Amino acid sequence: MPTSPIDLHAPYDDRVRTALANPHLKTALSRSTIRLSTARVNALSAVEGQRLRNQTRQMKEDVLRRLPELLEQFEANVIANGGQVHWARDAAEANRIILDIARQANVQKVVKAKSMATEEIHLNDALEAAGITPIETDLGEYIIQLAGEPPSHIVAPVVHKRLEDIAQLFQEKLDMPPTFDPEAMCSIARVKLRQEFLTAEMGVSGCNFGIAETGTVCIVTNEGNGRMTSTLPKVYVALMGIEKLVPTVEDAFLQFQALTRSSTGQQCSVYLSMTSGPRKVGDADGPSEFHVVLLDNGRSEMLARGYGEALLCIRCGACLNVCPVYREIGGHAYGSTYSGPIGAVISPLLPAPVTDSHKLPYASSLCGACRDACPVKIDLPRLLLDLRADAVEEGHTSWFDKQSMQGFLWAMQDRRRYEAAGKLGSFATQLLAALSGGTIKTLPPPLSGWTRSRNFPTLAKQSFREQWAARLDAKTARP
Numbered sequence: 183m184p185t186s187p188i189d190l191h192a193p194y195d196d197r198v199r200t201a202l203a204n205p206h207l208k209t210a211l212s213r214s215t216i217r218l219s220t221a222r223v224n225a226l227s228a229v230e231g232q233r234l235r236n237q238t239r240q241m242k243e244d245v246l247r248r249l250p251e252l253l254e255q256f257e258a259n260v261i262a263n264g265g266q267v268h269w270a271r272d273a274a275e276a277n278r279i280i281l282d283i284a285r286q287a288n289v290q291k292v293v294k295a296k297s298m299a300t301e302e303i304h305l306n307d308a309l310e311a312a313g314i315t316p317i318e319t320d321l322g323e324y325i326i327q328l329a330g331e332p333p334s335h336i337v338a339p340v341v342h343k344r345l346e347d348i349a350q351l352f353q354e355k356l357d358m359p360p361t362f363d364p365e366a367m368c369s370i371a372r373v374k375l376r377q378e379f380l381t382a383e384m385g386v387s388g389c390n391f392g393i394a395e396t397g398t399v400c401i402v403t404n405e406g407n408g409r410m411t412s413t414l415p416k417v418y419v420a421l422m423g424i425e426k427l428v429p430t431v432e433d434a435f436l437q438f439q440a441l442t443r444s445s446t447g448q449q450c451s452v453y454l455s456m457t458s459g460p461r462k463v464g465d466a467d468g469p470s471e472f473h474v475v476l477l478d479n480g481r482s483e484m485l486a487r488g489y490g491e492a493l494l495c496i497r498c499g500a501c502l503n504v505c506p507v508y509r510e511i512g513g514h515a516y517g518s519t520y521s522g523p524i525g526a527v528i529s530p531l532l533p534a535p536v537t538d539s540h541k542l543p544y545a546s547s548l549c550g551a552c553r554d555a556c557p558v559k560i561d562l563p564r565l566l567l568d569l570r571a572d573a574v575e576e577g578h579t580s581w582f583d584k585q586s587m588q589g590f591l592w593a594m595q596d597r598r599r600y601e602a603a604g605k606l607g608s609f610a611t612q613l614l615a616a617l618s619g620g621t622i623k624t625l626p627p628p629l630s631g632w633t634r635s636r637n638f639p640t641l642a643k644q645s646f647r648e649q650w651a652a653r654l655d656a657k658t659a660r661p
């Protein structure tokens with residue numbers, strides 16, 4: 183049975199419930215996230231991991247401070263190299279620009295390298311609506327395109343599927359003979375994709391980083407599909423978030439190290455493709471047109487609202503792999519392009535928020551594992567708390583939550599009230615436990631949310647203060 187897809191437009195609570203009810207999803211997530219996070223720890227301990235993180239953070243902070251200046255420098259250098267630069271305020275404008283480029287070049291088919299930015303603007307939908315066929319060429323993206331699903335992880339889009347699910351999909355969609363041999367499955371995909379590369383008129387990729395001092399677009403891949411996307415078709419378009427800049431070539435290699443070690447635990451990826459302009463006279467390959475689309479889509483607003491730290495993200499996916507919530511529910515339950523801790527931060531800030539996006543900041547235990555794993559040391563728990571505060575200010579609180587917090591505040595403002603509340607809680611829970619045979623196993627709604635998966639604890643008969651005072655009294659009374 184394949185992993186059941188989650189309705190991305192369903193209410194958040196339903197998405198989570200569906201994810202939790204799927205045992206295959208749990209198996210697939212555990213296998214991949216544990217493997218990736220172990221590889222990251224090993225790769226970072228093989229070098230001075232803390233130093234690498236500090237240097238990468240400093241460099242990215244510098245980029246944010248000088249963003250307008252670096253963007254202009256990058257644009258000037260892309261143009262000097264013979265490329266074209268387009269500025270897109272939002273997803274609609276980015277899609278319009280890419281469609282115009284495609285129409286002018288009479289494009290029927292687009293091959294795509296893995297790109298979260300194109301997922302963010304829903305480029306495939308826009309291309310299909312215009313009669314242009316998009317083909318995902320990263321193996322993971324190709325699999326989910328066949329399955330009709332969005333990616334469920336920033337780096338490993340098919341992390342939610344088991345080998346068995348993929349084998350079944352290939353049998354259905356690619357007429358693959360029954361096999362669970364990953365090599366045989368890869369070979370089938372390779373043959374299909376090779377044909378697509380040779381017949382597509384346009385290649386589209388994201389951009390892992392753009393080098394301001396040279397106007398170079400860099401894409402990091404392991405399958406070589408990025409290089410074929412950027413060199414084989416006659417037109418190449420790179421869609422780049424405005425924050426994806428690095429000032430110098432040296433900085434690019436610093437970020438490259440941080441990215442590969444944190445995302446897949448590799449010392450370096452198999453391919454790093456660097457494109458500086460279209461094919462020049464004497465070049466063996468390369469596109470005749472090279473376009474860079476610089477995408478804002480809410481990023482300037484994030485900076486203005488005090489969430490600029492989220493723009494330091496290099497999209498390595500490490501925070502997803504260590505997050506206890508992501509490990510249970512996977513990416514689709516978030517309902518947005520970006521999932522995990524960083525997704526819970528940026529999804530509510532993007533211009534077209536998903537259903538219940540205000541609930542995403544609560545998809546965290548605030549344990550801090552994401553902050554510890556992040557190669558740019560983004561304080562994700564703090565950003566999540568800030569977003570929770572915003573959600574409350576915007577009125578996204580239930581009547582019960584509001585009343586309980588007001589009651590809590592009222593009790594905490596006066597010692598006698600606080601102590602009386604403790605006594606009442608202790609009495610009520612002791613009584614309930616006594617009536618239910620010693621353990622509180624069920625509570626009425628909304629507290630039933632707690633007892634659905636665990637027992638409710640009884641409060642101690644004596645408060646900590648009373649126990650402490652009794653202990654001191656006993657000590658003083660001792661001869």
Ligand code: SF4
Pocket residue numbers: 336494495496497498499500501502524552555556557558559560
């Ligand atoms: S927030 Fe940090 S750990 Fe998460 S994807 Fe971004 S860079 Fe990686």
